[in-house]
Amino acid sequence: METIHTLQEFMLHTKNIIYILMVLALLGMPAFWRFLNGRDED
Amino acid sequence: MTQEPTPTTSRYLTPFNVVAGIVVVVGLIITVLRFTGGLSTVTHLSDDNPWGIWIGFDLLVGVALAAGGYVTSAAVYIFGMKRFHAAVRPAILTGFLGYALVVLALHYDVGRPWRLPYPFLVSQGTTSLLFEVAACVALYLTVLFIEFSPAAMEWLGLKRARGLVVRLTLLLTIFGVMLSTLHQSSLGALFLIAPAKLHPLWYSSYIPIYFFITSIIAGLSMVIFESGLSHKFFKDKMDEEHLAGKNVVMLGFGKAAAWVLAGYFFIKVIGIAADNQWHYLATGYGAWYLVELLGFVALPAFMYAVGVREKNTTIIRWTAAWTVLGIVVNRFNICLVAFNWYLPSDQRYFPHWMEIGISVFIVTIGVLAFRFIVTRMPILYAHPDYEAH
Numbered sequence: 001m002e003t004i005h006t007l008q009e010f011m012l013h014t015k016n017i018i019y020i021l022m023v024l025a026l027l028g029m030p031a032f033w034r035f036l037n038g039r040d041e042d
Numbered sequence: 043m044t045q046e047p048t049p050t051t052s053r054y055l056t057p058f059n060v061v062a063g064i065v066v067v068v069g070l071i072i073t074v075l076r077f078t079g080g081l082s083t084v085t086h087l088s089d090d091n092p093w094g095i096w097i098g099f100d101l102l103v104g105v106a107l108a109a110g111g112y113v114t115s116a117a118v119y120i121f122g123m124k125r126f127h128a129a130v131r132p133a134i135l136t137g138f139l140g141y142a143l144v145v146l147a148l149h150y151d152v153g154r155p156w157r158l159p160y161p162f163l164v165s166q167g168t169t170s171l172l173f174e175v176a177a178c179v180a181l182y183l184t185v186l187f188i189e190f191s192p193a194a195m196e197w198l199g200l201k202r203a204r205g206l207v208v209r210l211t212l213l214l215t216i217f218g219v220m221l222s223t224l225h226q227s228s229l230g231a232l233f234l235i236a237p238a239k240l241h242p243l244w245y246s247s248y249i250p251i252y253f254f255i256t257s258i259i260a261g262l263s264m265v266i267f268e269s270g271l272s273h274k275f276f277k278d279k280m281d282e283e284h285l286a287g288k289n290v291v292m293l294g295f296g297k298a299a300a301w302v303l304a305g306y307f308f309i310k311v312i313g314i315a316a317d318n319q320w321h322y323l324a325t326g327y328g329a330w331y332l333v334e335l336l337g338f339v340a341l342p343a344f345m346y347a348v349g350v351r352e353k354n355t356t357i358i359r360w361t362a363a364w365t366v367l368g369i370v371v372n373r374f375n376i377c378l379v380a381f382n383w384y385l386p387s388d389q390r391y392f393p394h395w396m397e398i399g400i401s402v403f404i405v406t407i408g409v410l411a412f413r414f415i416v417t418r419m420p421i422l423y424a425h426p427d428y429e430a431h
Contacts, residue, residue: 010318017315025308032304032347036297039351 069403100147109261111137178225338368
């Protein structure tokens with residue numbers, strides 16, 4: 001893992017990961033919603 | 043000639059009453075010791091560990107679990123989900139008793155009960171979060187008392203007064219939601235002052251948001267949990283609406299709890315990423331954090347969803363109990379386990395048995411008060427002389 005020296009590097013590193021997690025959340029939450037309501041639609 | 047015990051005597055001498063009686067007597071003795079001998083007589087609190095289970099359990103868990111009142115009344119009166127109406131009065135009663143007992147428990151921790159109004163009347167620390175928490179709890183306890191009062195007024199036959207209070211329902215609900223949003227999050231914000239004392243995995247600048255979201259989860263789960271117990275022990279007190287509404291409440295609240303838990307799971311993971319605390323997950327504290335996150339957040343989210351999909355109220359009921367336990371674990375972790383985490387074990391806090399005794403005493407008072415009220419007042423049934431509001 002690259003070493004973090006500055007606030008800029010810290011923000012860049014953490015924001016990169018958060019953006020990836022947000023994509024996962026945006027995919028995961030609708031999938032969970034469909035699982036939750038799956039039987040209602042049948 | 044031996045005399046047969048009267049039905050009244052045998053009715054009162056139940057195992058529950060005997061155990062509750064012993065707990066109350068022991069609690070009263072510890073109460074006398076606490077208020078005559080001071081904190082050191084009955085607690086292991088110290089300058090390093092000034093907040094024990096009276097704050098971690100009685101206050102933080104108590105306030106979170108009493109959130110069912112604002113969650114249910116908001117769902118019914120603000121969002122118009124009238125199908126959950128049967129759950130309103132039990133939820134308001136649970137909330138009212140919960141907050142009343144939080145205030146009672148606080149007396150044990152701070153002492154000098156006659157000084158309770160001081161923060162409002164004598165020395166207003168308006169820049170303190172504790173002032174805001176105190177003000178909100180005092181106001182919200184009053185709101186809950188007024189929201190609960192129609193049931194007592196129906197019982198006492200005070201028709202005019204009941205009519206006046208019922209007209210305030212929407213106003214009180216909005217006020218209750220505002221106050222709950224404020225103080226549920228502020229209880230978490232109290233820990234913002236101690237970033238060096240709280241373990242980095244539990245400390246976050248988002249902790250007020252975590253506390254607020256978990257209060258919604260606690261409220262939803264507590265209504266399901268309490269509803270399950272009421273249907274078991276007070277079924278004879280319920281009318282058709284309450285009996286028929288059991289599954290509607292469990293499935294509806296279970297679905298909401300699953301959704302909020304899933305959102306909370308993602309927010310927590312993003313919180314770890316925002317503070318770049320991943321490396322702590324490989325430590326002992328990290329393992330315990332994962333138990334909380336996976337075992338008490340992700341697992342109940344999935345189990346609630348399975349229960350709702352299968353329309354299985356048994357799964358939902360057990361998941362609610364598990365989630366309530368998860369709230370206890372979360373608040374204990376923040377207030378006790380992860381607090382002062384760097385101190386050597388001999389300087390860490392472990393509660394005195396009398397502290398646990400007072401917490402059990404206070405919970406017992408709550409259960410006895412709940413039973414006293416639901417067996418007398420129209421909480422689990424609609425009074426035939428009054429229209430539902």
